[in-house]
Amino acid sequence: xxxxxxxxxxxxxxxxxxTTVNYIVKNFGIEALHEIFFRTGRDVYKSIxxxxxxxxxxxxxxxWAYYFDREKGKYRIIREKDRVILHVDECPAVRQVKRLGLxxxxxxxxxxxxxxxxxxxxxxxEMETVKTGECSCIQTLxxxxxxxx
Amino acid sequence: MIPSDHFVxxxxxxxxxxxxxxxxxxxxxxxxxxxxxxxxxxxxxxxKGLKGMVEYxxxxxxxxxxDMTIHEFAxxxxxxxxxxxxxxxxxxxxATPMERYCDHCAGWCMPLIKKTGFFPVFDIVxxxxxxxxxxxxxxxxxxxxxxxxxxxxAK
Numbered sequence: 001x002x003x004x005x006x007x008x009x010x011x012x013x014x015x016x017x018x019t020t021v022n023y024i025v026k027n028f029g030i031e032a033l034h035e036i037f038f039r040t041g042r043d044v045y046k047s048i049x050x051x052x053x054x055x056x057x058x059x060x061x062x063x064w065a066y067y068f069d070r071e072k073g074k075y076r077i078i079r080e081k082d083r084v085i086l087h088v089d090e091c092p093a094v095r096q097v098k099r100l101g102l103x104x105x106x107x108x109x110x111x112x113x114x115x116x117x118x119x120x121x122x123x124x125x126e127m128e129t130v131k132t133g134e135c136s137c138i139q140t141l142x143x144x145x146x147x148x149x
Numbered sequence: 150m151i152p153s154d155h156f157v158x159x160x161x162x163x164x165x166x167x168x169x170x171x172x173x174x175x176x177x178x179x180x181x182x183x184x185x186x187x188x189x190x191x192x193x194x195x196x197k198g199l200k201g202m203v204e205y206x207x208x209x210x211x212x213x214x215x216d217m218t219i220h221e222f223a224x225x226x227x228x229x230x231x232x233x234x235x236x237x238x239x240x241x242x243x244a245t246p247m248e249r250y251c252d253h254c255a256g257w258c259m260p261l262i263k264k265t266g267f268f269p270v271f272d273i274v275x276x277x278x279x280x281x282x283x284x285x286x287x288x289x290x291x292x293x294x295x296x297x298x299x300x301x302x303a304k
Contacts, residue, residue, distance in 0.1 A: 008211060008212045008213070010153055012189065015185065015188075028170070046244070
């Protein structure tokens with residue numbers, strides 16, 4: 001895995017993401033926010049993306065487990081024949097924003113969908129993200145329909 | 150979810166986007182972050198002064214795994230960052246680091262400190278190395294003297 005942080009975790013950064021999301025949407029629009037998240041997914045997570053291009057999703061799954069464990073999130077990863085599903089039952093990012101007493105931005109969870117889109121860009125995989133509650137979602141990784149790999 | 154451990158790499162992408170829009174947009178965003186940080190710091194700094202700043206950055210040093218030395222004096226305090234975890238992560242990154250990444254720290258800290266009646270001086274030292282020195286003075290003249298000695302003072 002390309003990044004493997006250790007030591008303490010500064011969860012309050014999720015509050016700064018919430019502030020940033022509101023700021024970018026207010027001043028530059030929702031498309032700008034999505035583009036920044038997309039670039040984050042595509043470029044920061046280049047290693048995950050390149051592995052996906054080779055048909056290998058193991059780094060992505062390791063990344064999910066590693067960071068949800070570090071932040072004490074509640075989640076399940078289910079591997080099926082043609083897809084991998086991440087069930088987020090309690091998202092630590094949303095939980096922390098609420099603990100800080102901030103109003104959760106309606107666009108806060110866009111980070112997940114659009115970072116995922118960046119990670120999957122031109123890889124032959126796609127990720128569907130469905131919110132199931134304020135603090136929960138289901139992310140499904142599968143090969144794109146036209147992919148022949 | 151972008152893990153909180155990776156926030157600074159997202160921050161770096163935000164800075165690059167804003168820099169492309171123009172310098173004033175970058176500065177305005179740092180001011181927005183400064184207002185956000187008031188939630189964590191303003192009351193503490195106003196009520197406890199330099200001691201409150203030491204308290205806050207001692208907490209940050211621990212939680213963000215900073216290699217930082219804090220020097221306390223009667224008239225000022227110095228936060229000497231020996232290895233900044235924020236710039237270290239941005240440099241250890243598959244995305245391109247923003248050239249002036251370090252400037253964001255002064256960009257949010259200095260307006261907040263000034264609101265509490267103290268005088269901040271930020272010596273970035275180098276934008277390529279994860280080390281810097283942040284000083285806060287009770288007296289304006291002392292701050293001005295320190296700023297003249299800074300290797301790369303933040304504005």
